[in-house]
Amino acid sequence: MASNEVYLDALIPREDFATLSGPSTGSSMSSISLSTLSDDFFVSSLRKPDFQRETANWNPQKVVDLVEAFLDGDLVPAVILWRSGQFVFVIDGAHRLSAMLAWIYDDYGDKRRSREFLENQIPNEQLDIAEKTRALINERVGSYASYKEAAKAPNYADEKIKNRLGALAANSFVVQWVPAENAEGAENSFFKINQAPTPVNPIEKRILRARASANAITTRAINRSGSGHKYWGHFSEDTQKEIERLGKDINKILYTPAMPGKVVRSADVPIGGQGYSTLPFLFEFVNVINDISASKRTDPEDPDGKESISMLKRVKSSLELISTDRPKSLGLHPLVYFYTRGGAFQPNTFLAVVQFVRGLESSNSLDDFIRVRRNFEDFLLGHKEAFTLLVKNLGSGARSRPAIERFLGYVFGKLKEGKSISEIVRDAPAENAKYSFLSDPPPSRGSGKSRSFNAGTKSFAFVQELQKNGVRCGICNGLMHSNSTSVDHIKRKNEDGDARPSNAQITHPYCNTGFKG
Secondary structure, X not given: OOOOOEOXXXXXXXXXXXXXXXXXXXXXXXXXXXXXXXXXXXXXXXXEEOOOOOOOOEOHHHHHHHHHHHHOOOOOOOEEEEEEOOEEEEEEOHHHHHHHHHHHHOOOOOOHHHHHHOOOOOOHHHHHHHHHHHHHHHHHOOOHHHHHHXXXXXXXXXXXXXXXXXXXXXXXXXXXXXXXXXXXXHHHHHHHHOOOOOOOOHHHHHHHHOOOEHHHHHHHHHHOOOOOOOOOOOOOHHHHXXXXXXXXXXXXXXXXXXXXXXXXXXXXXXXXXXXXXXXXXXXXXXXXXXXXXXXXXXXXXXXXXXXXXXXXXXXXXXXXHHOOOOOXXXXXXXXXXXXXXXXXXXXXXXXXXHHHHHHHHHOOOHHHHHHHHHHHHHHHHHOOHHHHHHHHHHOOHHHOHHHHHHHHHHHHHHHHOOOOHHHHHHHHHHHOHHHHHHHOOOOOOOOOOOOOOOHHHHHHHHHHHHHHHOOEOOOOOOEOOOOOOEEEEOOOHHXXXXXXXXXXXXXXXXXXXXXXX
């Protein structure tokens, strides 16, 4: 979920209508009124197809605009439904119906339905957005409860609410019905409808189409920390629990601690960033780690969950090289490796660094990396724009990631040869024209016209301070992150080193147990 989007996914459950198709029963309504949405019997029949993307793409303003438009009787696009057996599936309009249900239930991703759906694993960011939405609703519209009270005692009602009450019963969503007779036809209708006006991007479309594949199940398990709709619910109970456990573990590694806001004010930032669409990033991450081609046309179904568990374990193992306090962890500081100077997370750089480190491990080069780590990190901090420029020149995704990996390998190789940072900066443009940006003067921040610092400049100041005065490993002298610390005996225990504070130093886990041994 992006940083300013309201989580509405819990308000209409999902079902696999391919397995639940059956004869339609009951008449087909032509509209959905407020009283219909308040009817527990109708709402309990509503379902989203399990291939539909997460209902979490509207910001607070858009949610409030929809509720206000409905209450005022403004023109609102029709919702498209398909009936199968006991359920009514929302083919198009899930956000519209969910926004109204959120208003009725006062649940913007933080109350009973959402908490049950997410098993109380609600990020602080989601709680903040919910409160922001509720405050905006109360300011612009008023709560559903206030309208219920006004209906009982209109003489005491707020004037704006009183004016709406008269027409409220007549306002409704127009309903259109998909004429398809089977699940396959209804699914094809969904993908045709959702090419406009807000098309499903190619990666998200692949996830939706391949929802029963191991890489899609793995992505979903990580994205919601093993909670939410259980795309793995048809596996055995033990398999489900293992998928949920691994998904929760990986999500915690990626997104804990959470950033408190847009400005970097602490070195304790998550290695997986925040404030962007996580599902496509996680799908690409899962595929990269598991050597699945981005151009692959089909993603085979996982019949029993074994491949999903294997993928999750490979992802977790790769992350443990980067972060955590496991003995093999290098404890890479995210502000050095994964963020811009202005505090923005770079998903493509993250993927490239993960691959670079995996390469170090497979070539038995981790010790060599430790020996040059301080200079390597000083180089990265001094040339943060390198990653941005490589992406700009080559494009995002699969094209630029290998280039970033090669750049990291080039710098590492030169440092291992004994070259200084200044020598690398001097020689690199001549050795590879793609690195000509190293000879350019560093870019200035801001226009200089404003007297107020923007979020990027404030974050930049913190990152600079981190480089000067951040906590450093007692062995490699690289910067430390709170997720990956180890306490080392300066004089080893087998050399009669004691446990006095004077013999303790903070180190990266691998520096302590792998490099120093």
